[in-house]
Amino acid sequence: MDPRVEDHADVIVDHSIDLQAGDEVLISAPAVAEDLIVALEARIAERGAHSVALGGSARGQRAFKRAMDPEDYDGPPASLMAMVEEIDAAIGVRASTNTHETGDVAPEKNAAYAQIMKPVQEAYTDKRWVATQYPASGNAQDAEMSTEAYEEFVYDAVTKDWDEQREFQANMVEILDGADEVRIVSGDTTDVTMSVAGMNPVNDYAEKNLPGGEVFTAPIPDSVEGEVLFDMPLMAQGREVENVRLVFEGGEVVESAAAKNEDVLAAMLDTDPGARRLGELGIGMNRDIDRFTYNMLFDEKMGDTVHMALGRTIEENVPDDSDVEGNDSAVHTDMIVDMSEDSYIEVDGERVQEDGTFRFEE
Numbered sequence: 001m002d003p004r005v006e007d008h009a010d011v012i013v014d015h016s017i018d019l020q021a022g023d024e025v026l027i028s029a030p031a032v033a034e035d036l037i038v039a040l041e042a043r044i045a046e047r048g049a050h051s052v053a054l055g056g057s058a059r060g061q062r063a064f065k066r067a068m069d070p071e072d073y074d075g076p077p078a079s080l081m082a083m084v085e086e087i088d089a090a091i092g093v094r095a096s097t098n099t100h101e102t103g104d105v106a107p108e109k110n111a112a113y114a115q116i117m118k119p120v121q122e123a124y125t126d127k128r129w130v131a132t133q134y135p136a137s138g139n140a141q142d143a144e145m146s147t148e149a150y151e152e153f154v155y156d157a158v159t160k161d162w163d164e165q166r167e168f169q170a171n172m173v174e175i176l177d178g179a180d181e182v183r184i185v186s187g188d189t190t191d192v193t194m195s196v197a198g199m200n201p202v203n204d205y206a207e208k209n210l211p212g213g214e215v216f217t218a219p220i221p222d223s224v225e226g227e228v229l230f231d232m233p234l235m236a237q238g239r240e241v242e243n244v245r246l247v248f249e250g251g252e253v254v255e256s257a258a259a260k261n262e263d264v265l266a267a268m269l270d271t272d273p274g275a276r277r278l279g280e281l282g283i284g285m286n287r288d289i290d291r292f293t294y295n296m297l298f299d300e301k302m303g304d305t306v307h308m309a310l311g312r313t314i315e316e317n318v319p320d321d322s323d324v325e326g327n328d329s330a331v332h333t334d335m336i337v338d339m340s341e342d343s344y345i346e347v348d349g350e351r352v353q354e355d356g357t358f359r360f361e362e
Contacts, residue, residue: 001035004155008132009039011159013047016130016210017089021048024086029093030056033134036093052087058101065105070112076120084120089128094297095136103238107267110237111331114271118330125315132158132210133297142235143293150293157211157289157298165213166205169285171360172215172352176201179347182219182281184228184306186343192226192248192308194219194281198324202316204301213286213301218317221277221327222251228308230335235294239264244335246310252276253310268310274329280309280317282334283345283353296334304340304356309333 013019025044029037037053044051075081084090102110133139133154140150176182180197184190199218206212230244239261247255253276258265269275284305289298300307310333313326339345345353352359 001039002151004151004159005035005039007159008036008155009043011162011206012040012091012130012132012210013043015162016132016207017091017128019044019047019049019089023047023049023088024052025049026052026054026083026087026090027093028054028056028090029134030058030095030136032097032136033093033095036134040091052083058096058098062102062105065102065109065113068109068113070109070116073116076117080120081123084123084127087127090124090130092129092131093134094131094139094295095134096138097136099138099142099235099294100238105237107237107264111267111271115330121330130206130208130210131297133295139293139295142295143291145293153291153293157213157286158206160211160288162205162212165286166203169203169205169213169215171358172283172285173201173203175347175352176215176217181346181348182217183346184281184337184339184343185346186229186231186337186339187341189229189231189245190227190337190343192224192228194225194278195223196220196281198319198322199317199326200319202314209297209301211286211289211298211301213289214282214284214307216280216282216314216317218280218313218326219278220251220324221274221279221313224248224251224278228337230308231338232292232299232305232336233294234333234335235296236261236264236268236333240294241265248278251278268331268333271311271331272329274327275311275331277310277327277329278308279311279313279327279329279332280307280334282307282309284336296336299336300334302336304338305336306339306345307334307336310335 135151135154204212243259286301311329311331340356
C-alpha cells in the first residue's frame with residue numbers, strides 16, 4: 001500500500017478524531033477509496049475500537065432522489081438516526097469517479113432531500129467527526145490534474161505540520177476574539193459588513209476538516225449588510241455555479257444572481273428561511289493549498305481567500321453561556337471570494353489583511 005495512505009490514516013485517527021479504545025466509529029466512504037478504508041480499519045482494530053462501515057454510491061443517490069416524492073417523507077430513516085446517535089466518532093471520506101453524477105437531479109429535489117436529512121446532519125455534528133478526501137480520478141479531473149499530481153497535492157495538504165499551522169492561525173483567532181464588526185472589500189464588486197460580537201472564532205487545524213487551514217466565525221444573522229460577488233466557482237448538487245452575486249439587507253438575501261446554473265442557487269435559497277442568511281465567515285490561511293480544484297474541502301482553505309456560507313451556523317461558533325444565536329438551516333453552502341488583489345479585511349475599523357497579506361506576516 002502507498003505509505004502516504006498509511007500516513008493519511010494516522011492523521012485521521014490520531015489527530016482528527018483522537019480515537020480511543022472502545023469507540024464505535026462510523027466510516028462512510030465509497031468503494032474507490034478502498035485503500036484508505038483498509039488502512040483505517042486496521043488502525044481501529046489495533047486500538048481496540050469498533051468500526052461500522054457504510055458504502056456510498058453517487059449513482060444510487062441519484063436514482064433515489066430522481067424517483068422520490070418528498071411528500072412521502074417526514075424525516076430520515078429511524079435506523080440511520082439510531083446508529084448516528086449511538087456512535088462515538090465518524091469519518092467521512094470523499095472520493096468520486098464522476099463529481100457530476102447527480103447533476104441531473106432537479107434542484108428542488110436536492111433542497112427537499114437536505115431538509116429531510118437535517119436531523120441526521122445535526123446528530124452527526126454532535127460527535128467527534130472528520131471529513132477528508134481520497135485522491136480519486138474524478139476529483140483529479142475536476143482539478144485539471146493528472147491522478148499522480150492530484151495524489152501529491154492531496155497528501156501534501158493533509159499530512160502537514162498541524163501544530164505549526166495552528167500557531168500561525170492563532171494570530172487571526174486573537175484578532176477576531178472579542179471583535180464586533182468585520183468588513184470584507186474586494187474590488188468594486190464586494191463590500192459587505194457583519195457583526196460577529198459574542199461569537200467564538202475557531203482555529204481549524206484539521207480536527208473536523210482534513211485538510212484544515214482556516215479560521216472561521218459566525219455573523220449575527222440579521223447584521224449582514226452589503227453586496228458580495230463570489231468570484232470563484234461553486235460545485236453544488238453536481239453542477240457548477242459561477243459568479244454568484246448576493247445583496248444583503250438586514251441579514252437576508254434580497255437580490256441574487258449567478259452567471260451559470262442560477263436555478264441551483266435559487267432552489268438552495270428557497271430551502272428554508274435560514275438559507276437566505278449567512279451562517280459562517282471563514283478566512284483561508286493554508287498556504288500549501290495554492291490552486292483552485294473545484295473541491296470546497298480544499299478551496300475554502302486557500303490563502304488569499306475568504307468564504308461565506310449560506311445557511312446553518314456551526315455550533316462551535318456559538319457560546320453555550322451567551323444570548324447570541326446562530327442561524328438555523330438544512331443547508332450550509334460555502335462560497336469563495338478571491339482576496340489576493342485590490343482587497344482587504346477590516347476588523348473594528350482596523351485593516352488586518354490587504355491583498356492577501358495579514359498584518360502579522362509583514
